Amino acid sequence: MTLKKMLAYLGEPYCTTQIDGEDVVYRKLGDDFEFEVSGVRPGKSKYSLYVRQLHPHEEIVGIYHNIPGAEALKDLLGYCSVKYGNRLNQIQVEREET
Numbered sequence: 001m002t003l004k005k006m007l008a009y010l011g012e013p014y015c016t017t018q019i020d021g022e023d024v025v026y027r028k029l030g031d032d033f034e035f036e037v038s039g040v041r042p043g044k045s046k047y048s049l050y051v052r053q054l055h056p057h058e059e060i061v062g063i064y065h066n067i068p069g070a071e072a073l074k075d076l077l078g079y080c081s082v083k084y085g086n087r088l089n090q091i092q093v094e095r096e097e098t
Contacts, residue, residue, distance in 0.1 A: 001040060001042070001044075001045070001070055002040075002041070002042055003016055003023055003025065003040050003041070006025055006037075006040045006070060007025065009070050009074065010025065010070075010073075010074060010077065013027055013028075014026065014027050014077075015027070019036055019038075022038060023040075024036050024037055024038050024040070025037035025040055027077075029081060029084055029085050030085065031054065031055060032053060032054055032055050032084075033051060033052065033053055033054060033061075033084045033085070034051075034052045034054060035049060035050070035051055035052075035077065035080065036049070036050040036052065037049050037073065037077075038050065045068065045069050046065075046066050046067060046068055046069075047067040047073050048063070048064065048065045048066075048067065049062070049063075049064040049067060049073070049076060049077070049080070050062070050063055050064075051063075051064075051080055051084060061084075062080065062084075064076060
């Protein structure tokens, strides 16, 4: 999948940027985290996601490899948005079966 098609599939707030000489899918999550999706290019269907903590110091806190396709990537990005964005503290969960 091309980078342009992946951005259209993921929608906002994702954009592109260049990190370490590679064009990647990027999202800044508040002031504390950023997501970098590597490996998005034609003919490739497995991606990598790097989650970088920005404060109180910069550090990679999550590395996910061999993400099999755009749908799995979108699901993982949603999960990481909830996890690293501390979204569950903002939501009243009345019932959830495990």
